[in-house]
Amino acid sequence: MPDLMNHVEFRAALENAIKGKSANKAPFSIAWASGKLSRAHLARWAENHYHYVGPFADYLAYIYARMPDRYTDAKDFLLANMYEEEIGGDRHTDLLIRFAKACGTTEERVKDADNMTATTRGLQSWCYAVSMREDPIVAVAGLVVGLESQVPSIYRKQTPTLREKYKFTDEEVEFFDLHIVSDEIHGERGYQIVLEHADTVDLQQRCLKICEVGAQMRLLYTTALYYDYVAKDIPLSELEQVESKVPEFERELLQA
Amino acid sequence: MPTIVLHRGGQIHRGEVNENTNLVVRAGIKQFPYPNLRYGCGMGKCAKCASRIIDGAEHLPAPNWKEKKQLGAKLEEGYRLICQLWLSHDLELAQDDKPLEPLAPASP
Numbered sequence: 001m002p003d004l005m006n007h008v009e010f011r012a013a014l015e016n017a018i019k020g021k022s023a024n025k026a027p028f029s030i031a032w033a034s035g036k037l038s039r040a041h042l043a044r045w046a047e048n049h050y051h052y053v054g055p056f057a058d059y060l061a062y063i064y065a066r067m068p069d070r071y072t073d074a075k076d077f078l079l080a081n082m083y084e085e086e087i088g089g090d091r092h093t094d095l096l097i098r099f100a101k102a103c104g105t106t107e108e109r110v111k112d113a114d115n116m117t118a119t120t121r122g123l124q125s126w127c128y129a130v131s132m133r134e135d136p137i138v139a140v141a142g143l144v145v146g147l148e149s150q151v152p153s154i155y156r157k158q159t160p161t162l163r164e165k166y167k168f169t170d171e172e173v174e175f176f177d178l179h180i181v182s183d184e185i186h187g188e189r190g191y192q193i194v195l196e197h198a199d200t201v202d203l204q205q206r207c208l209k210i211c212e213v214g215a216q217m218r219l220l221y222t223t224a225l226y227y228d229y230v231a232k233d234i235p236l237s238e239l240e241q242v243e244s245k246v247p248e249f250e251r252e253l254l255q256a
Numbered sequence: 257m258p259t260i261v262l263h264r265g266g267q268i269h270r271g272e273v274n275e276n277t278n279l280v281v282r283a284g285i286k287q288f289p290y291p292n293l294r295y296g297c298g299m300g301k302c303a304k305c306a307s308r309i310i311d312g313a314e315h316l317p318a319p320n321w322k323e324k325k326q327l328g329a330k331l332e333e334g335y336r337l338i339c340q341l342w343l344s345h346d347l348e349l350a351q352d353d354k355p356l357e358p359l360a361p362a363s364p
Contacts, residue, residue: 183286
């Protein structure tokens with residue numbers, strides 16, 4: 001039986017669990033980072049991503065409803081997070097749709113649930129299941145620490161790639177850089193909640209496990225995007241040739 | 257560690273932050289300069305965090321596209337959007353009692 005970790009040990013363990021195994025080898029990520037995707041490929045990504053991140057406030061709302069009253073700070077954080085996703089400024093999904101349009105697709109196609117892959121539907125379902133069924137602190141670990149906290153560092157690297165290699169304008173890629181601040185706040189406050197309230201060995205271990213599973217789900221989602229949309233145009237052999245030329249940090253693209 | 261001096265409402269608030277720190281992120285997680293830094297959307301839209309830089313502006317990056325879009329001529333007066341800045345040097349800044357109106361506010 002593992003020991004109860006202090007906050008420093010537990011945070012390091014969470015960060016390690018989030019990294020996952022070989023996530024940066026996802027072929028879709030390699031193709032994105034090396035500038036090989038077409039705008040049509042990116043449009044398919046946007047059409048899928050909408051159904052993964054679009055319901056984020058819904059996921060949080062289920063956690064909010066089940067979070068015990070005595071965890072007032074945690075409840076307030078979830079409420080603030082929902083507000084900021086939806087009406088604190090520009091609605092985040094509106095900016096995703098703007099990017100999607102720049103890639104050549106339409107708002108109707110993005111919002112049409114028939115345009116996501118079965119795997120994306122699985123990721124969305126996993127997010128709903130976590131938010132509805134897991135202990136609320138474990139759910140915060142899975143969705144806020146495990147998924148949302150990863151967004152800033154990835155998008156910070158992704159935005160220049162979209163501008164420089166894919167030639168999108170600042171406004172077209174605003175979806176990616178708005179997350180850098182808001183998700184950094186959300187991720188860090190998620191860590192604070194989990195570190196404070198996961199106060200038993202069992203809860204800590206469940207938080208670590210759900211972060212590992214979240215990393216697996218992200219990899220599954222990204223890998224499916226490659227096989228469903230890109231493989232017919234860019235074979236793995238072509239990506240293997242460029243993989244060694246893609247800087248390590250750029251391979252992390254799209255893992256959030 | 258950078259030292260930050262914030263003037264607001266006739267008071268001066270001073271604190272140290274780690275390198276590569278965003279003050280809006282800090283305030284969002286309830287650390288200095290919380291609760292004295294006014295901020296809003298964190299996405300360069302509302303301009304509630306806009307502040308006039310008193311000292312240390314030479315260490316800041318050039319204004320990005322959002323700052324140019326929301327602040328316009330106010331940039332010439334030394335205003336910056338604090339949510340858009342990651343700090344690695346000392347900075348002294350002041351927030352007006354009344355927040356600036358952004359030139360291009362978020363969509364209704």
